[in-house]
Amino acid sequence: MSNLAVSADKALTPRDYKSDLAPIWCPGCGDFGVLSAMFKAMSVCNLDPVKTVIISGIGCSSRLPGFVATYGFHGVHGRGLPIATGIKCARPDLNVIVVGGDGDGYSIGGGHLPHIARRNPDITYLVMNNNTYGLTKGQVSPTSMVPLASMEARIDPKRWKTTPYGSTEDPINPVALAVAMDCSFVARGFSYKPNQLADLLVEAMRHRGFSLVDVFSPCPTFNQDQTDEFYKRTTYDIPMDHDPTDRLKAFELASNMESYPLGILYQRPDKASILDEQEALRTRFQGHGSLSELISRFS
């Protein structure tokens, strides 16, 4: 987002963004870390709460809007992005943030991502990627990395409930895909690095255009493979010398599936946005809208 609507009369602390509702997540859920990083980032940007809308789909992660003291929209499964597009196009004055899970965003809602990337509105999208469907209690998601059971042994069916014998399917790589979509801001965070995550969110919110922040946010209840330990072991910070405007390099970096770079992978500041186009059209034709002229055109 850019041109953020900020609180005019006071500096807000992270705590000011906390709503009355207590999070209903399991103890140890990665989403707690994401929530506090959000509070911090919002406070750093001093976002005006009443001019901010947080939109989500359905899932554990998608309950987040209720926990933040802004306007919110907890919609239906997978439709956070188009709902947000409607809000932002109708009300460019608002700060618009979308949150959700990997199932919500990359499975049922995955078809919307390339198109919002093309349209490039000032919207920040944060995906709490726990490599599973948390709310429905532990099935594979498109980012799941399910060990393939040997053909002798059966995987603990309590762990991967719809793939009890394992799965050969490669997970999708959302950040590599986003680079290929030419999404104008692509970053990855980790809920156990809340300060880095807060910084990434600040950058994302200040970015002019659509920004995707994929966040590893482990689900200790249903995913015993991609735990916080796993990600502590397999992530690393993107080297300072990475040039995020280099799309090919960004793709190379993002494609790494052995260890996972954290930070800003790709950024394209010059990409056009439909918001500008719409604004330009409204300005160009301002005052031209006349019902009687329209009627007389058909007379």
Added chain:
Amino acid sequence: MSNLAVSADKALTPRDYKSDLAPIWCPGCGDFGVLSAMFKAMSVCNLDPVKTVIISGIGCSSRLPGFVATYGFHGVHGRGLPIATGIKCARPDLNVIVVGGDGDGYSIGGGHLPHIARRNPDITYLVMNNNTYGLTKGQVSPTSMVPLASMEARIDPKRWKTTPYGSTEDPINPVALAVAMDCSFVARGFSYKPNQLADLLVEAMRHRGFSLVDVFSPCPTFNQDQTDEFYKRTTYDIPMDHDPTDRLKAFELASNMESYPLGILYQRPDKASILDEQEALRTRFQGHGSLSELISRFS
């Protein structure tokens, strides 16, 4: 596809694959070239018509199955890929080919592509990309490249009907996206190069796994920008020394939006397929299915 079901008793000519229905396309439609390339490729592979199913969505291009003398499935808009997945998983003995348009495949049906790429069944997907919605008479599709009207002039509204003032949206790049999805075979053809296209289709059908062939197939009726002339000018053949197993190179090649490489961009022969996994599971448990045992397990 691999393990193609071929006609056992005779060598079939392209003409043998022609059905009784005459194509209903406009004179000069690029899809005619695609259809004859299909006939040729099918004949080269000597596909058994009765063991072949061609599936499509809705659009001008999606009418193709009716014109081919095989089994066909002309479904609903955007759902060709999952319908085909069901057919192939249920009947791995069949040759399964999906065809459709850019709107059908990259807009309403775009959410299915990353997932079939992950699952990697032996299915060939041919997209007749005319950079517009033909059947609904000329609106922008995700691959449209609509010139932005100057803010003074209005674009001929007969040409781009829902974007009469032009559009700033970058088109998506389906081949680059497919490489990012790690789709195991990615190629691009041009309907005015029917021999090359036929060769690509043969390779795609012989490929073990899911293959995407995006084909520039101009719509002279509704797209006066991306014409056959345009593509003759802007396409070139991929140099012989390109190594299609090099994913980063493939991405670089595919990302070129100034001139468009034709040929096989990317191929990964070793990618696992859910078909193998399913087959392995059925084999492993063969003969274990007992209703009475199942009932007694709950008794």
Added chain:
Amino acid sequence: MNQETSTSAAATDVVIRLVGESGEGTVTLGDVMVEMFTQMGLDIYTFQTFPAEIKGGTVMYQIRARSGTTLSPGDSVQILVALNKAGFSLFGTGLADGSILLYNSDVFSPPPDPNRVDISLPVTTLAREQKEAVRHEISGEALKRLPAPINTVGLGALMTLVNAPLEPAEAYLNKVFGRKGEAVVRMNISALRIGAEHVRAQIGEHRLPSVFPKPILAPRMMVTGNQMTSIGSLAAGLQFYAGYPITPATEIMEFLARELPAFGGTLVQAEDEIAALAMCIGAANAGAKAMTATSGPGLSLMAELLNLAGQAEIPVVVIDVQRGGASTGLPTKASQGDLNLAIYGMHNESPRIVIGSTSVEDAFWTAIEAMNLAEEYQVPVILLSDQSLATRRSTVPPPEISNISITNRLLPSEDELGPDYHRYRDTPNGISPMALPGMIGGMYTTTGIEHNEKGDPAYTPENATKMKAKRFRKMDAVIEKHGERLVRHWGVGGDADIGIIAYGSLEGIVREATQRALDDGINVAHLHLRLLQPFPTEVVQQFAARCRTLLVPEMTWSGQLANWILINTGLNVERLTKDDGIPFRPSQVYARIRSLYDQITGGASHE
């Protein structure tokens, strides 16, 4: 109206049907005829069917021109112009006795029929000859691009067939071809005349249906239903539109793409119908008046999100331009078969409003109603139109702008905002003041989960019952306030032998059938529903009370409207259904009126 009246002095009522290969000028010829008739002050009602093919296939363009208000495409065709054989085979039926067939004798000759007068017109040859005559006067490149004046030959023939003067046509040709040079104009004028002569030479003794120019007293519009719907939505204050192309609704999006920016609004072409409605819901929730338009397949895809809008109380308008057939069906034909889906298409139940446009003229007003009702009750409104209404061109009086009244949603007052503000406050009529982002003291999270008055998720049975009752109470309020208003009464006002209840584009057709029955001395009353859900039960019951028999004509397979009436009123009606893609002819409705009348009067009717 039936044929007889068409020959009465100085009154025009003529039905012309043009058929030909799509893309070969049939539509152009039709448009020109419409233009001619309109210039003569006649009222026009067109009916087109398009081939599902892309190019090629047969188009049918029916024009009815009348000197009074034109309510229907007419009953039987008096002049059939067949430019190709396929068109003649497909649409050569339903002709009036003594009708005239003008056929392209270059491509086929029809089998003789004693009930028909056939006039041959070698239209291709004649046109080519006219072009030949001027070829030396025109440069090579221009000549190549110059089409032979086939349509103009047809125009001359047609004008003559309806006994109309050629002057307006000549003036028109001068205007249209003027900038192409004198030779082109001359070619067209002579084409016009040769067409006319060709007809005159063959017509002999046959009586022609004549048109009589009428002075134009009031300004009139010549528009399609889709255009009127679009203009109405702008009049209603539309601010946001998102849509996905689909026949026969696309024209609305295309129209608004051009016009909406000037009204300060925004349009997005979405990646599918789900995204389109999601965008509208987002925009609406943020305060905009939002709308999308689609047809059956798209409405099916929108089922989940429409239910969210009902449950979360978001005002949004969805136009369904109904087309024929289940699944992809008959995409270029008409139907009223989506009524069930509009009413019931949701898991579990949330409130929504369903209304229907009844005519091209009405489409303007119903679009405004749709937006007003959505705003007033904070619910999704489904506006049902259909292919026949949407693509039809009619002459209609321009809407009286001063009659427009606009409703905006209820916003919380300054006092209501603050810590005690509850988004879903349980009010007597169920309508709760809706805070918009930006309002201090109004923050809440919209959700489709069952929630309490504050908007927080809440799962107790007591809360579920209370909040559902609150939401459905809005439907009672709709009926109370608008139930009587959103119907139209036609035909006799008092006791009736037969009462007809219908909705949507059947209005004119039923009115015409009713008029004919009234002329025959049958007392027919016609109640035309604009509001379908919530259902105006009392209005219908009162209507039923003054009718001996009820008849419900509808373009559905199972009698969806009749069933809906039964559920809401307990009334059993006579059903007249048909769902084959083609609207009723007035005579079909009339025939049923007559047979019902004969039944109730024991066959003893006067005539």
Added chain:
Amino acid sequence: MNQETSTSAAATDVVIRLVGESGEGTVTLGDVMVEMFTQMGLDIYTFQTFPAEIKGGTVMYQIRARSGTTLSPGDSVQILVALNKAGFSLFGTGLADGSILLYNSDVFSPPPDPNRVDISLPVTTLAREQKEAVRHEISGEALKRLPAPINTVGLGALMTLVNAPLEPAEAYLNKVFGRKGEAVVRMNISALRIGAEHVRAQIGEHRLPSVFPKPILAPRMMVTGNQMTSIGSLAAGLQFYAGYPITPATEIMEFLARELPAFGGTLVQAEDEIAALAMCIGAANAGAKAMTATSGPGLSLMAELLNLAGQAEIPVVVIDVQRGGASTGLPTKASQGDLNLAIYGMHNESPRIVIGSTSVEDAFWTAIEAMNLAEEYQVPVILLSDQSLATRRSTVPPPEISNISITNRLLPSEDELGPDYHRYRDTPNGISPMALPGMIGGMYTTTGIEHNEKGDPAYTPENATKMKAKRFRKMDAVIEKHGERLVRHWGVGGDADIGIIAYGSLEGIVREATQRALDDGINVAHLHLRLLQPFPTEVVQQFAARCRTLLVPEMTWSGQLANWILINTGLNVERLTKDDGIPFRPSQVYARIRSLYDQITGGASHE
């Protein structure tokens, strides 16, 4: 069954409700009690509600144990075990007079209530003490992972409260904890005993509802509705399943993921419900028996493709495990509110079949019916289940495998294949032999566009009418062949004062209410519908003819079933509706029977 019977000699009927924080052992304790009762030969009927929260939130686990067939979760609770305060507040109502409350006195104390006997159990403290007692015997790491035996304390208390011997529980603990070592077993046994003692010390004079072990004569299954549906689908010959997780249907996919491969079948987890159904349609069209399961939001998304299956005549089964509320609503609660969507959820009209499972036992058979009907008529079949039925565990007799009969779709014979083969041949019953890929001489293209008998697109009105009639003729054939079979009759066989018509999981509840009314001398007949669309009109009319009044209880807001009956039969019924997430109690149905009876008899009932 009402309370009185529970104390009659050697007959058990006890209703126990456990409430507590989700994830804290409440469900485990319930499961163990169920296991104990089952071992005693009792019949079990459970009813659970889950919090919509992920972890935390309150779970409610109700167990009814009876010495005869158990038809419903029971009316009023005799023993409430409240492990936390929130659970007590939410679910502390509906207790029988003189019921017992066992509460966790470590965390709260309930306000006194003279109608209730309260027994305190400091379950956390007691459990911790038992763990303390063995801590020196267990290694540090194991000790850390060893939970305090809270559930075992509860188990001891509960067994004592129902006057049951402790021995089966001790045997169970030995079995479960055996491999954890002797100390752990000892800890649990003493926990069991301390719980028991604690109750015995407080119970004093109070009469306890007792359980009486019953010899187990026949084998029984202990299963949930979802499990039975899954097993039934395997019995029906399921070959392909694609699905997308959604509460409360997911268990079916999880079950089949484990078992389907052994039956030679294939399962795919799709990216969404649209893809899931598309995959099933593809597989079915290629010859496989295919199925998916979902809940309301998923069914909404499937509307477009279900219509394709109806129009293109593809056999496919969609299970809708109905949950509460519109939109996301009450995802862990029960409802029957998707009936409208199942019947009407399509643009325009194509045929489909809708059937409903009625009980855990029946779920097996109805799954087979669903697949058989889909295959026989080449249509989509929607099988309605609901959360209460799907997640309930019941003891049921194992299905008699030899009673299973399987239908396969009609394939073309050798003779029929060839140049004259028409995929959609217009036959007397509308069923056309269906060629499968691989068959020589059967090639055609499936399409959702209106088509002729060959399957080629065709747009004439005549063809549209003919082919629609052909497709809908199949629905007549369904009724003719299966209409009488797919209902169940309960209650009196002859003339009845009150006739109850219901569907789905209400079967047991209505049967129990009916039984009670019969015991009271009210003649009640109960017609339970398994087939809902096409509607068995004649059967219902015949039933109605022998009833003075009709009553339709249903878990919907607007009376969807009552409306559907009205449309199909013209019958007006008394309505008993409720859609708050919780099934009826038998007493609620009984109360309505009684009041109706009083009404028709002028209040003069005997009792």
